[in-house]
Amino acid sequence: MDEQLPLKSIKVLDLSSVLMGPYATLQMADMGAEVIKIEPLRGEVLRHYHPYKNPGMNGVFMNLYRNKKSVAIDLKHPDGNKAFRRLVTQADVVVHNFRPSVAERLNIAYSQLAEINPGLVYCQAYGFGSDGPYGEKPAYDDLIQAASGLTSMYQRVRGDQEYVPSMVSDKTVGLMITNAVLGALVAREKSGKGCEIEVPMFESMVSFNLMENQNGQVFEPPIGEFGWTRTLSTERKPFKTKDGFACLLPYSDQNWRDFLTEIGSGDLMDDVKYSRLPERVRHIDDLYALVREAAPTKTTSEWIKFCDDRAIPAVAVNDLPDLWSNEHLLAVDFFQTMQHPTEGEYKTWRSPFRFGDAYPVGHKPAPTLSQDTVTVLSSAGYTLEEIELLAGSEAILLPKDYVGATE
DSSP: OGGGOTTTTOEEEEOOOTTHHHHHHHHHHHTTOEEEEEEOTTOOGGGGOSOBSSTTOBHHHHHHTTTEEEEEEOTTSHHHHHHHHHHHTTOSEEEEOOOHHHHHHTTOSHHHHHTTOTTOEEEEEESSOTTSTTTTOOOOHHHHHHHTTHHHHHHHHHSSOOOOSSOHHHHHHHHHHHHHHHHHHHHHHHHOOOEEEEEEHHHHHHHHHHHHHSGGGGSSSOOSOSSOTTTTOTTOSOEEOSSSEEEEOOOSHHHHHHHHHHTTOGGGGGSTTTSSHHHHHHTHHHHHHHHHHHGGGSOHHHHHHHHHHTTOOEEEOOOGGGGGGOHHHHHTTOEEEEEETTTEEEEEEOOSOOBTTBOOOOOSOOOOTTTTHHHHHHHTTOOHHHHHHHHHTTSEEOOTTOOOTTO
16 A cells, blocks of 8 residues: 555655644655654653653654654754755755744755755744734644634633634644645646745634634625524534433434424424525524433434434534444544554554545554664765764764664
8 A cells, every 4th residue: 555655755854843733744644755753852842741651652642653753853053954954955845833033043944945955845834924923923722722713702602712622723724734735746746846835823723713604794894793603503512312412413404304303393394494404594593402402302322323214414422432432433444553662552543534445554653762863864875973973962863772883
């Protein structure tokens, strides 16, 4: 399958940290790209989060950095910076999330790297677009959720501002980074030229949130309020059944006719407020309230069978631990148990997308700090003696198991 992966010939230098950029390069690695993570000498900060068996190898890192290589370079050290720039000459893509002034100071801005590699696809991803007054502000997922209007949507529904309990901004923008890089690689195939890409989190998540929620405000003058009626319904939530919770989502006209008939309210479909989708959405609170009241009359499995038999969208609510034993995920071999050289057996999952008749399979365990430094620098033309000199001057870090050129 490896030879069929679409990014098999692409080399990516990943300078990003924590989740957003690394999540983007994970998609590229799973599609076959050679992703080389450039870490500081103390290691990527995410390595050091708890819990872990051994320092530097926690569960998040082990899945986020599968199929990647680790090279530890001090970009502030002149010789370390020179080593990185040599790697750039062989690279197709550079991804980083340094603020613009920091990239310039480190001698890794696009104008500085394009001089040595005109075909480079260079993606800088940070909090806010560089042309605006927030261009130098630091940003994290919570800040972007708040700034982009996401937390205020909770206030409309629940009466209080809340964060989504997931790093949704980081992961959403990470996918946008991947899309942008892939588009630039396609363009380079035609023109032979690289390009500079900017993916700011704020603007990306504003576009994400406004897509359906700008609604009638798109017109001049506006003809409606902000917000998508169905998703802002206070009744929109998983429903408590006789023995648990289920997502019961009648949607089409026939779905609602079947569901309402089952609970003894089929005559509502003769009312113009409920008979057709556009009007029904405007009065969705009424219908969701009926579902909420009816849900406790059956068990979750009874509701799922009833809905499945009538093609009504419905699923049981899973808690996170339930996913490991979910019948569908097991049937499609989504989860895998792998062996890590230092951490032993661990759980991972394959990429959700498929190419042809095969899925990309995570097969290279996440690297220990600097594990691939010698191999990668050697492929860039450094001798072992030169690599040892770089390590001696603290421009790079050698892997723990390195035994020396003369051993």
